[in-house]
Amino acid sequence: MTDLDTKIKKFVQLILDAKNIIALTGAGMGTESGIADFRSPGTGLWEKVNPDEFASIHSYVSDTKKNLDFMLEMGMNIFKAKPNKGHKALTMLQKLGKLTGILTQNIDRLHQKARSKNVVELHGTAYEAICMGCSNVYPITIMIDQVMSGKASPSCDVCNGLLKPNAIFFGEPLRSETLSKADKMIEACDLLIALGSSLLVYPVAFYPRKAISLGAKLAIINIQDTDMDYNAEIVIHDKIGDVLPLIVDIVKSELKQDK
Ligand SMILES: NC(=O)c1ccc[n+]([C@@H]2O[C@H](COP(=O)([O-])OP(=O)(O)OC[C@H]3O[C@@H](n4cnc5c(N)ncnc54)[C@H](O)[C@@H]3O)[C@@H](O)[C@H]2O)c1
Ligand SMILES: [Zn+2]
Structure with a gap:
């Protein structure tokens, strides 16, 4: 054996x-x-990008466009993945x-x-967006459509607050x-x-x-x-x-x- x-x-x-x-x-x-993980040597995402610049709630609010570009790329990979x-x-x-x-x-x-x-x-999940103002939850497609049509800061229909993917970012509580x-x-x-x-x-x-x-x-x-x-x-x-x-x-x- x-x-x-x-x-x-x-x-x-x-x-x-x-x-x-x-x-x-x-x-x-x-x-x-x-789907790449964060910490595997050679392939983990943190070897390619700095976690302080991406995927933290602070960086998302201060540079939404840059963070969204990174998240969209990661998201598209997630949406097409199979078990x-x-x-x-x-x-x-x-x-x-x-x-x-x-x-x-x-x-x-x-x-x-x-x-x-x-x-x-x-x-949380990559399949939803959440409003940072009123916590209304949307399918992620609503947010992606806004970004694809050129909107730099996707916004909530109810309160006009900033939308973010409904995944927990660094610096956010569970x-x-x-x-x-x-x-x-x-x-x-x-x-x-x-x-x-x-x-x-x-x-x-x-x-x-x-x-x-x-x-x-x-x-x-x-x-x-x-x-x-x-x-x-x-x-x-x-x-x-x-x-x-x-x-x-x-x-x-x-x-x-x-x-
Ligand atoms: N698929 C996803 O949804 C996804 C992708 C990237 C990051 N994340 C987020 O990453 C954060 C990091 O923490 P973590 O501990 O989940 O990930 P991590 O990157 O810290 O650790 C992943 C671990 O999995 C091991 N591993 C990689 N491929 C494997 C395989 N095929 N079989 C067995 N082991 C394998 C690696 O050796 C590593 O130790 C989490 O908060 C999570 O939300 C999620
Ligand atoms: Zn709202």
Whole structure:
């Protein structure tokens, strides 16, 4: 048995033993769908642009046009992306009754496109725009149409306030309803599976610690090391799309044998 086989076997057993599993997903979940993450060496977005100049609420307000050009490029890539093998494997795990819900940092809606249920979008979504004046929410197409027709600062029909994508920018707080839903999921789970996240951005960086302190186990699939590797029951440093479908297939056949 290779080292990977042993790890996969252990991962499967953790899933079979658990009663309430939550997946915590990050940008590494989307890379196999063609969406760049932030921190992968060579391909991560932060090697190309400075996060202080883009994607912060301060930079958006002070130079809307420059930020919108960057976001539109990123957005177009997101809108054409399709769920990959990893998203589909999570949906299968849920169909097998082995995944309660997903906490995602991603704004790409690929879990929902793969028909996973109970997905909490911690950082909002690229598919909506929100007014910074009155908080009215619009489909993102309304905002894109205004930008495409040459408007430098897209605006709200109701109050004329500045529209922004309904994703959380740096410097913005997360929504309190979202945070309390996520807290409940973390408090209730007995296995947390972290997938494709550097686990550096708060509050996500805090969730594995909180789950473990409440008695849950942690399992990680991530190409690079994370700060939480030493606290996990199992860590697989590999591509999600190569490993997760194998794990879910074995879980499926083990559950069939039990019937
Ligand atoms: N798809 C998206 O919606 C998207 C894309 C870019 C950034 N973001 C935002 O990025 C922020 C950054 O935090 P983060 O922790 O999610 O991302 P991150 O960029 O900090 O970390 C991504 C991690 O995923 C790993 N990884 C990349 N491809 C992988 C694969 N195929 N299989 C396994 N691991 C893989 C990398 O090694 C890295 O450690 C989040 O706030 C999120 O909102 C989202
Ligand atoms: Zn408004």
